[in-house]
Amino acid sequence: MEVSLYSAKGSNSSERVEWVLNFKGIHYDRIEVRSDELTTTYLDINPFGYVPALRVDGSVFSESMAIIEYLEERFPHPGLFGDNLNDKTHIRRVCEYVNSSIHSPQNRTVLRFMRPELDETSKRELRGDWIMSCLAKLSTSICCESGFAVGSSFSVADIFVASIYKKALQHGCARNDFYDNHLLNIRANDHVAASEPYA
Numbered sequence: 001m002e003v004s005l006y007s008a009k010g011s012n013s014s015e016r017v018e019w020v021l022n023f024k025g026i027h028y029d030r031i032e033v034r035s036d037e038l039t040t041t042y043l044d045i046n047p048f049g050y051v052p053a054l055r056v057d058g059s060v061f062s063e064s065m066a067i068i069e070y071l072e073e074r075f076p077h078p079g080l081f082g083d084n085l086n087d088k089t090h091i092r093r094v095c096e097y098v099n100s101s102i103h104s105p106q107n108r109t110v111l112r113f114m115r116p117e118l119d120e121t122s123k124r125e126l127r128g129d130w131i132m133s134c135l136a137k138l139s140t141s142i143c144c145e146s147g148f149a150v151g152s153s154f155s156v157a158d159i160f161v162a163s164i165y166k167k168a169l170q171h172g173c174a175r176n177d178f179y180d181n182h183l184l185n186i187r188a189n190d191h192v193a194a195s196e197p198y199a
C-alpha cells in the first residue's frame with residue numbers, strides 16, 4: 001500500500017490528518033505543496049485548492065474530516081472515535097465545530113476574499129481572536145469526564161481541539177489555562193505525544 005499526504009507547512013487541517021496517520025502507525029510520504037501550486041498544478045489533485053489531500057494506491061481523497069473517517073474505517077485500530085455511539089456523536093460534534101465554525105471563517109482564502117482591506121497583522125489578530133472566542137464557548141462542554149475532550153480516551157476530537165489551539169498561539173494569542181491543561185493531559189500519554197506533528 002502506498003500512501004502520500006499532500007500537505008503544506010503551517011496547515012492546520014493537514015496537521016490533523018498527519019496526527020491520525022502517525023497515531024495509527026500508517027507509513028506515508030509527505031508531499032509539500034507550495035502556495036503557488038495550490039492555485040495551479042495542485043488543482044488536478046484537489047479542485048478546491050486546499051491541503052490536505054491523501055493518495056492511497058491511486059485513489060485521491062480530500063477534506064480532512066472525510067480523510068480521517070476513511071482512515072478510521074480502513075485502519076480501525078487504534079480507534080479514534082470512541083467506543084460507543086454517544087461518544088462517537090460527541091466527538092463528531094467537536095470536530096465539526098472546529099472544522100466548520102472555527103477554522104473555515106478564519107481561513108486565509110476566506111479572509112482574502114471577504115476582508116481584502118485588512119493588512120497581514122490585522123488578519124492575524126482577527127484570526128486569533130476568532131479562534132479563542134469560539135474555544136471559550138467550546139470549553140464548557142468538553143473535558144467533562146477526564147482530561148480528554150470526550151469520554152475517557154484520546155480521540156480525534158482531541159486532535160482537532162489541540163491543533164486549532166496551537167494555531168491561535170501561532171497567531172499571537174495569549175496562552176489559555178484550560179487549553180494548556182488539555183495539551184498537558186493528552187501529551188501525558190506517550191503514544192499521543194510521539195504521534196503529535198510539530199509538537
Ligand SMILES: N[C@@H](CCC(=O)N[C@@H](CS)C(=O)NCC(=O)O)C(=O)O
Nearest residue numbers: 011012013050051052063064108109
Ligand atoms: N475543510 C478543509 C479545509 C482545508 C484548508 O482550509 N486548508 C488550508 C490550510 S489549513 C489551505 O489549503 N489553504 C490554502 C490557502 O489558504 O491558500 C479541510 O478540512 O480539509
